Amino acid sequence: MEIIVRRRQRRTAVASLVMAALMTATATACAYPLRDLGPLPPRFSGPPLPADTAVSEMTSALAAEGIKTERQPTNVLGKCHERLSGRHAPETVDTALKAAFARARSEYGWQPGPDMGSRTLTLTKNNWTVMASLPGGQAVQGIETMIVMSMTCVDGDDTPSAVPSPPVTTLTPAPALTSPQTSPQTSP
Template identity: 70%
Template sequence: MAHWPTVRRTERADTIVRRQQGREALASLVMAVMMTATATACGTALQDLGPLPPRFSGPPLPADTVVSEMTSALAAEGVTVTRQPSDTLGRCSERLSGRHAPDTVDSALKSAFARARSEYGWQAGPDLGSGTLTLTKGNWTVLASFPAPEPAQGIQAMVVMSLTCLEAGGSTTTSPAPTPTPRT
């Protein structure tokens, strides 16, 4: 009986090892099932659908054209705006601002955006909420927010319109190319 404690320890060790092997086998089986299910579920999502469509179609529009079209559409509705100088060198963004009668400014902006769509080919932009109007054309997006509900008595409502270019080619402000220095 001297070997009885040694046998019990060996049996316990065997039991522990078998349990660990069983857990590892079960974990491996679960992982294999999950990987198979994931591969099956994602199989259609991983298909090659070809190249991504371009961000805009056609040649990039120059900023002067975009500003001219939006200024004309607004002027036709009685909203006079001026072009603010762009202080972002190398980025294509423009800003138009002006003032209009507070009681008709919302309808004038809506009509101007409708005119830009019908006369100049602008498309409705992404929906950013009820207080914002957006248009897109080529590589440009136009954004205008409705002014505050009630400006102070006798003051016209402020109209601000932001025009942003998606890719280079639309900016009118360019920095001069560096002049190479001769080597001596």
């Protein structure tokens, strides 16, 4: 009986050591990602670009390549979204979009945006990101290809949703309710 108890104690001791080692390894592994790295970098560089300026630059670049677009502003939860849509001949739509994006980079200072794949074009400038997908598929004779360009703004001061916050009001305690004093009743 004594041998069985000692074996159990040894197993418990070994299991405890293994658990302690795992806990130490976990704490050590998690400590590195949780260290303080200082303040976050700004969400964009440069001053905020007004929506009208960003849209006019992109529509000018597109118009120079023969793509006429219409502006469709939208606004969602503090982020400014603009959408440009238009049509172009299906045979040259890819070339025209690529040339318009190149023109926006060279003439207006837009920078290449994040890589979203080979069929998506992206540009960034200050607080704006522009994205357009290259149309794919077979071109239908006589029907122009639809082009949709999405423009997203972050932290813009002139967004339509920039509604001034209401003034801060302080709460004052309500006066205490007083109940009419009743005379104590005596029991007979």
